[in-house]
Amino acid sequence: MGIFEYADDNTYAPENFVTGEIPDVAEVAAGQKVSGKAAKGDGTLTIGTLLPQSGDLAFLGPPEFAGVDMAVQEINEAGGVLGKDVKQVKADSGDGTPNIAPSETDKLLRGGADAIIGAASSSVSLSVIDKITGAGVVQISPANTSTAFDTYDDGGLYFRTAPSDVLQGSVMANLVLEDGYDNVAILARQDSYGEALADNVEKFFTESGGTVVSKKLYDPNAANFSAEVNAIAAEDPDAIVLISFDETKKIVPELIKAGLGQKQD
Structure with missing residues (x-):
């Protein structure tokens, strides 16, 4: 799985590629x-x-x-x-x-x-x-x-042809820990994609010694997400794992407004 990281100028480049494994099921159901x-x-x-x-x-x-x-x-x-x-x-x-x-x-x-x-x-x-x-x-x-x-x-x-969230959750959890963040919040859309990935990030992150201070699921059709963002801000996380689709364009400004965005000089 390839990991891309955005620079300060909003350009991005591959950071590294991670090889993971999804455990085989003993028997086919x-x-x-x-x-x-x-x-x-x-x-x-x-x-x-x-x-x-x-x-x-x-x-x-x-x-x-x-x-x-x-x-x-x-x-x-x-x-x-x-x-x-x-x-x-x-x-x-x-x-x-x-x-x-x-x-x-x-x-x-x-x-x-x-x-x-x-x-x-x-x-x-x-x-x-x-x-x-x-x-x-x-x-x-x-x-x-x-x-x-x-x-x-x-x-x-x-x-x-895409890997299960079992792999994605493990990769995300390891990436956050490698970046030096021990206490994180998870904000995810409330559907089969968001919930499954959020659960797997939480599982692998906590198993590796990290702490999830808050995990919030949101309605992707909501008019705004200020309540969820403010609830997360109150927990003072080191980092936020955001699992979302196009509504990211509404959530990120709310995160910045709450003081959770990228620090600006």
């Missing part, structure tokens, strides 16, 4: 074994994309769609699959507010998707995983990290 319920194909490989065109994660959409477009292009230039071009159907996952992903998933399934790439958000994927895998269709996320998927009953049809 019954609900995670390949069940043989894959949908019957029609002879043409169709890839569906359930990625963010709207919502807080829309900035992730263009490169994710581009990656799928490039893969389909290269496969077809090499002769396709079974002599036929791969087809693609696209849908907007949104960010869960409102929850448009289920209806968009229906569109992909009606379009004959054999595999669906997405969603980016763990919460969004959890809202459609049963619909997708229940239809015998493979789901592959490029960004889901929630530990909820570690043992999810998916019939062996769900995959992800």
Whole structure:
């Protein structure tokens, strides 16, 4: 996992790369074994994309769609699959507010998707995983990290290319400790992504001798976050672990206002 650090001029560069391990599960759970319920194909490989065109994660959409477009292009230039071009159907996952992903998933399934790439958000994927895998269709996320998927009953049809929060939590905790901070506060969005990562940061941080003086979960749709920020400020932490999406743009000014931001000369 690569760690990037911002300099005083707001440019960033890789600080280091950390190799971690996620413990293997002794046995695959019954609900995670390949069940043989894959949908019957029609002879043409169709890839569906359930990625963010709207919502807080829309900035992730263009490169994710581009990656799928490039893969389909290269496969077809090499002769396709079974002599036929791969087809693609696209849908907007949104960010869960409102929850448009289920209806968009229906569109992909009606379009004959054999595999669906997405969603980016763990919460969004959890809202459609049963619909997708229940239809015998493979789901592959490029960004889901929630530990909820570690043992999810998916019939062996769900995959992800991002590491679980078990790894991310360990890396974050070690980074904070290596920077010399022993007493930290955690401020995280209240959803499957934020809660899981916050729990793992807390677990690994405290196991390594650190103290979490406060852990606050917030509603990402709130108008402001001053109450949560002021509650954390009252605990006088050495550092803050912020786990958020686009609402970071509202939270950081609140942190600075409360005297918790980057010190200015």
